[in-house]
Amino acid sequence: MRLVILEDSERVAEWAARYVIKRINDFQPGPDKYFVLGLPTGSTPEGTYKKLVQYHMAGKISFKYVKTFNMDEYVGIPRDHVQSYHTFMWESLFKHIDINPVNVHILNGNAEDLEQECLSYEKKIVEAGGIELFIGGIGPDGHIAFNEPGSSLVSRTRVKTLNQETITANARFFNNDISQVPKQALTVGVGTVMEAREVMVLITGSHKAYALHMAIEEGVNHMWTVSAFQQHKRTIMLCDEDATLELKVKTVKYFRSCIPTPPCDEFAETEFGPDGGVPVVL
Numbered sequence: 001m002r003l004v005i006l007e008d009s010e011r012v013a014e015w016a017a018r019y020v021i022k023r024i025n026d027f028q029p030g031p032d033k034y035f036v037l038g039l040p041t042g043s044t045p046e047g048t049y050k051k052l053v054q055y056h057m058a059g060k061i062s063f064k065y066v067k068t069f070n071m072d073e074y075v076g077i078p079r080d081h082v083q084s085y086h087t088f089m090w091e092s093l094f095k096h097i098d099i100n101p102v103n104v105h106i107l108n109g110n111a112e113d114l115e116q117e118c119l120s121y122e123k124k125i126v127e128a129g130g131i132e133l134f135i136g137g138i139g140p141d142g143h144i145a146f147n148e149p150g151s152s153l154v155s156r157t158r159v160k161t162l163n164q165e166t167i168t169a170n171a172r173f174f175n176n177d178i179s180q181v182p183k184q185a186l187t188v189g190v191g192t193v194m195e196a197r198e199v200m201v202l203i204t205g206s207h208k209a210y211a212l213h214m215a216i217e218e219g220v221n222h223m224w225t226v227s228a229f230q231q232h233k234r235t236i237m238l239c240d241e242d243a244t245l246e247l248k249v250k251t252v253k254y255f256r257s258c259i260p261t262p263p264c265d266e267f268a269e270t271e272f273g274p275d276g277g278v279p280v281v282l
């Protein structure tokens with residue numbers, strides 16, 4: 001596992017976007033070789049999506065041969081609801097890039113048979129050849145996707161009941177009215193994400209600092225489901241300084257010393273070089 005610490009959320013967005021672009025371009029996707037990308041929702045990845053759109057418009061990246069699988073979706077709100085994850089993904093990313101809509105996969109929280117929907121999602125991931133890079137975000141309680149505290153660390157895509165902390169955290173998207181927040185969601189499991197060949201988790205803000213501490217400084221723990229990724233062969237935890245507030249000084253020093261992260265100011269202005277402008281971290 002690597003921890004990449006950048007100054008602020010803007011730098012995190014830039015770095016994450018460049019990393020995605022580099023991975024896709026290095027993969028050299030084509031009609032017989034799609035790059036399979038796992039994607040999160042939430043406010044954390046918004047900046048990354050904005051950068052991806054900008055770089056797409058600047059001709060740095062094409063999504064023509066990319067297939068995507070989203071992490072999760074609420075149960076029971078219309079697909080075109082302003083807060084559905086379908087709407088979020090189309091508005092933030094998909095409608096601005098050259099991805100073929102048939103290659104976009106988002107769980108259907110209105111399926112007649114939700115269990116069947118989850119099983120078929122897992123099947124589609126396998127049929128696509130598995131996920132090359134899964135980007136994730138976490139809640140302040142350390143949940144990844146909607147794998148709430150107490151979820152099995154070998155869980156697969158399934159229906160989850162949201163816990164009170166998540167409902168409260170997400171109320172800000174529903175007019176701060178808890179009663180409007182869906183109480184259930186479909187989500188990939190921790191096991192589903194663990195099978196991705198690489199995982200990059202975005203963590204920004206001091207409200208995620210304790211979760212980052214539990215994710216990387218304590219043991220693997222089903223009450224902090226993101227901690228499972230300590231046991232993944234290729235995990236990058238990408239965070240800003242605010243998110244490191246609960247980490248030990250020695251943890252921060254260690255990870256800073258082993259990653260050739262360029263100074264942030266320079267990085268913000270770095271042109272795409274032969275390595276995509278992204279420091280090699282693994």
Ligand SMILES: N[C@@H]1[C@@H](O)[C@H](O)[C@@H](COP(=O)(O)O)O[C@@H]1O
Nearest residue numbers: 040042043044137138139145146
């Ligand atoms: N299901 C989503 C998660 O996938 C997301 O990571 C989390 C954090 O969201 P934010 O980035 O807005 O803090 O929110 C929800 O719970």
